Amino acid sequence: MSIIMWTSELSVGVERLDEHHRRLIDLVNQLGTAVASHDAQQVTGLVLGELTRYVFYHFGEEERLMELAGYEDLTAHRQSHRIMAEHVRTLERNYDADASKVVAAELYAFLADWLVHHIRSEDLRYKPALAAPQPIA
Numbered sequence: 001m002s003i004i005m006w007t008s009e010l011s012v013g014v015e016r017l018d019e020h021h022r023r024l025i026d027l028v029n030q031l032g033t034a035v036a037s038h039d040a041q042q043v044t045g046l047v048l049g050e051l052t053r054y055v056f057y058h059f060g061e062e063e064r065l066m067e068l069a070g071y072e073d074l075t076a077h078r079q080s081h082r083i084m085a086e087h088v089r090t091l092e093r094n095y096d097a098d099a100s101k102v103v104a105a106e107l108y109a110f111l112a113d114w115l116v117h118h119i120r121s122e123d124l125r126y127k128p129a130l131a132a133p134q135p136i137a
């Protein structure tokens, strides 16, 4: 199970959001490590709970900064966040209903893929807008 590495290539140019992304990557990696050590069942619940909470917080903060910057693709980005937030919430609900039905390795693969793809293809697009000098809020 390969672990995701945060490198400067993934930097969106806003330290606070980079920090959030590193925290999300760390959470997903915890699940990957647990899968590799065949110790995933308990960790899956913990990671899903924390991930759901943190994803909502992070998306909210990211959207707030995009809005402040007047980012033109905010609506599409927000929509992508909503879909993922709903998905993560459903995963957590499914886990709570019957933990044995959630396959940790599949969950890890899905989350790792989504996260890296989202940062690379969507988050990095707001980098120039958020790097521009902001009006004082």
Ligand SMILES: [Fe+2]
Binding pocket: 062, 077, 081, 118, 122, 123
């Ligand atoms: Fe995003």
